[in-house]
Amino acid sequence: EADIYQTPRYLVIGTGKKITLECSQTMGHDKMYWYQQDPGMELHLIHYSYGVNSTEKGDLSSESTVSRIRTEHFPLTLESARPSHTSQYLCASSEFRTTVTGELFFGEGSRLTVL
Amino acid sequence: AQKVTQAQTEISVVEKEDVTLDCVYETRDTTYYLFWYKQPPSGELVFLIRRNSFDEQNEISGRYSWNFQKSTSSFNFTITASQVVDSAVYFCALSENRDDKIIFGKGTRLHILP
Numbered sequence: 001e002a003d004i005y006q007t008p009r010y011l012v013i014g015t016g017k018k019i020t021l022e023c024s025q026t027m028g029h030d031k032m033y034w035y036q037q038d039p040g041m042e043l044h045l046i047h048y049s050y051g052v053n054s055t056e057k058g059d060l061s062s063e064s065t066v067s068r069i070r071t072e073h074f075p076l077t078l079e080s081a082r083p084s085h086t087s088q089y090l091c092a093s094s095e096f097r098t099t100v101t102g103e104l105f106f107g108e109g110s111r112l113t114v115l
Numbered sequence: 116a117q118k119v120t121q122a123q124t125e126i127s128v129v130e131k132e133d134v135t136l137d138c139v140y141e142t143r144d145t146t147y148y149l150f151w152y153k154q155p156p157s158g159e160l161v162f163l164i165r166r167n168s169f170d171e172q173n174e175i176s177g178r179y180s181w182n183f184q185k186s187t188s189s190f191n192f193t194i195t196a197s198q199v200v201d202s203a204v205y206f207c208a209l210s211e212n213r214d215d216k217i218i219f220g221k222g223t224r225l226h227i228l229p
Contacts, residue, residue, distance in 0.1 A: 031215065041204055043219040050215075058216070090160065094215075104152075104217060106160040 003027050006091050006107035013081055014115050021076045021110045023091035030095070032074040033104065036060060037088040049074060081114045088112075117142045119209045119220035127226040128197055136192045136223045138207030144168075146212035149183065149190045154204040154222070166190065194225075202227045 004025040013019060025032065034047040035058075045058030049068040063085070064078050074093075078085055088111045092104040118141040128134045140149065151163040164174060166183050174181045178195045194201055207220040 035219075041222040041224065043206065043222075045216055045218070048216065059218070088158070090158075092160070103162040103165070104160070105162075109158040111158075 004091060004093055004105050004107045006089075006110050008110060009108060010111050010113075012113045012115065015080075015082055017081050017114075019078050019081055019112070021089055021091075021112070023074045023076070023107060024072050025074075025093040025105070026072060027093060027095070027105065028071065029093035029105070030071065031093060032068070033092045033094075034058070034064075034066060034074070034076050035090040035092065036062065037090055037109070039087075043090070047076065081112070083114045086112060086114050117144075117147075117209050117211050117218050119207050119218055121207055121220035121223050123223045124221070125224045125226070127228060129228050130199055131196050133193060133195050134197055134225065136194075136205050136207075136225065138190045138192065138220060140188050140190065140207070140209045142209060142211055144211040144213060148210045148212075150208040150210070150217065151181065151190075151192050152206045152208060152219075154206065156203070160206065163192075197227045199227045199229055201225060 007022045030051045032049045035043045036046050037043050044060035046060050046062040047066040049055050055066050064076050066076050088109050090109045091107040094104050120139045147168045149166045152160045154160045171183050180193045182191045204222045204224045206222045208217045210217045
């Protein structure tokens with residue numbers, strides 16, 4: 001069982017609000033990722049991190065930002081939420097190089113609805 | 116650029132039937148890695164298998180089997196004697212050796228009917 005946690009699981013907020021989605025893992029993994037999953041199921045990589053103080057943008061442009069101050073914590077922030085941000089956000093981690101371990105550990109996701 | 120295509124958006128089969136989920140990939144690298152993940156209704160993606168580009172051996176794990184064919188750039192997944200608990204969305208994914216990003220296909224939603 002993966003030790004990666006996301007909060008909140010569900011969030012409904014109004015337009016213009018600032019939100020932070022939390023992601024924590026207790027496995028000591030260096031690499032962490034945020035994926036956005038649209039209602040059509042497709043997963044898009046929006047942010048990733050190789051370790052503390054490392055953040056990179058993924059393949060899908062996103063207005064969200066991330067930070068990596070501690071190894072175990074990789075929060076995602078939206079400064080001003082809009083209805084277009086409504087989606088499921090999935091956090092994942094892996095031990096060093098994904099291509100070596102072959103496994104991403106995923107959290108259960110945060111489903112965001114912006115009214 | 117790397118790309119993963121899962122042409123089957125949704126499949127429904129009756130319990131105990133066999134079902135194959137297709138995956139076709141594109142990559143310029145000679146070294147790459149292919150994956151399958153399962154996403155049950157709870158939402159959490161679960162890793163099923165990884166294959167590197169140098170290992171074309173097919174793999175069987177219980178009722179699950181995978182067929183990797185470099186000649187057709189395919190990495191298909193077969194469930195034998197399907198069960199209702201197999202109902203989920205299944206994702207095929209690809210990672211090139213040049214970076215550690217895993218790119219996912221659009222997924223196939225599998226319904227196993229009792």
